[in-house]
Amino acid sequence: MYIQKTLCALMVGALSIFPSMAQQTYEEMEQLTVNEQVTTVITATEPIRFVDISTDKVVGDQPMNNTIRLKPKDSLYVDGQVLAIVTIVTERYRTQYALLYTTRLQEAVTDKEVQRQEMIPYNNPAVSMSTEEMTRFARQIWNSPAKIRNVSTKQHRMVMRLNNIYSAGDYFFIDYSIENRTNIRFDIDQVRVKLSDKKLSKATNAQVIELNPVMSLEGTKSFKHGYRNVIVLKKMTFPNDKVLTIEMSEKQISGRNILLSIDYEDVLSADSFNAVLLEEE
Structure with missing residues (x-):
């Protein structure tokens, strides 16, 4: 530019x-x-x-x-x-x-x-929150234990889980992880965040809205056994017939991909940062 x-x-x-x-x-x-x-x-x-x-x-x-x-x-x-x-x-x-x-x-x-x-x-x-503050909050979440245990998906002998959702200011902090149960290293091609329809009939055109995270904590491009990241999204509302999806795909042409769906109810239940979480490390 x-x-x-x-x-x-x-x-x-x-x-x-x-x-x-x-x-x-x-x-x-x-x-x-x-x-x-x-x-x-x-x-x-x-x-x-x-x-x-x-x-x-x-x-x-x-x-x-x-x-x-x-x-x-x-x-x-x-x-x-x-x-x-x-x-x-x-x-x-x-x-x-x-x-x-x-x-x-x-x-x-x-x-x-x-x-x-x-x-x-x-x-x-x-600027409602500086990049430095955002990174500090995201790192604290990354180091905190998972509070959400019932949102996950399994594909290609991998498990993708939602660990935490927090809200701060104008942003949602979404903490997720992937467990790779194979011995094959996963080389990340891209991670895409979207709003998608929950259920589609054959006669219905899919309505997908791609979202661009304001920040992604981890820049790791490859992992063998485990991966964890915190992404930051601008706060939003969306209808109950939509789900927030995080999809990770592999670099290879015939590579693996795994997709996690998050219901609006889970987003609504996002915790606000508390004094304990915000303590300096």
Whole structure:
């Protein structure tokens, strides 16, 4: 995704929701020296939600959710010339850097990590729970014992179980596991979450809605005997004739797949986080 200069009106609107603070000039900002032959990589401590480059003298992109890359367009500048101000907004803070041109390659910044003292606290209205909080909650659930014992499925000598469902803020945390009772390693192709009809007659067209988890705790791509994960979904309601399904498929063309169905009643019974669960590990 290429980062382009944001329209003035959009920038004014975005800045209006930043916390009020003393005015700051580029001379008071952290300054990064840049050169057209060097890519400057800036890494934030959490996902980046918004980036503005104040001029078109610098181009950039966002290869990862917490990383941006910047580079001057050409070499028609003099040492010390301010090319642009870059504004980075994450889930909980914002920071700004003045980009100064240098003709000397050895002076150009190649790698920059956002430091704590550069972070200006920011209450992002689009973020009700930060990725860090979400991950912490999910890890605590992953480490907790299973409270649900009656929701499971068996296929291909594997057992897939629902362990827990918790709610926090605007999200459901769904904890599930798979027991592989074979000696054949399972290489995960994909995990799909859907809303599907409970029962279908032959004359009825299937109505399936695919859901995209906000977060998945485990990035494991393969397991031999056991697998456990916590996925996070935006809170929703759905009719009683629908079920929430989690389907895992194997990479091989003739690979195995296993599907777990969760009734709406189980979703409604989701526990809220309690003080004990939220204690720091």
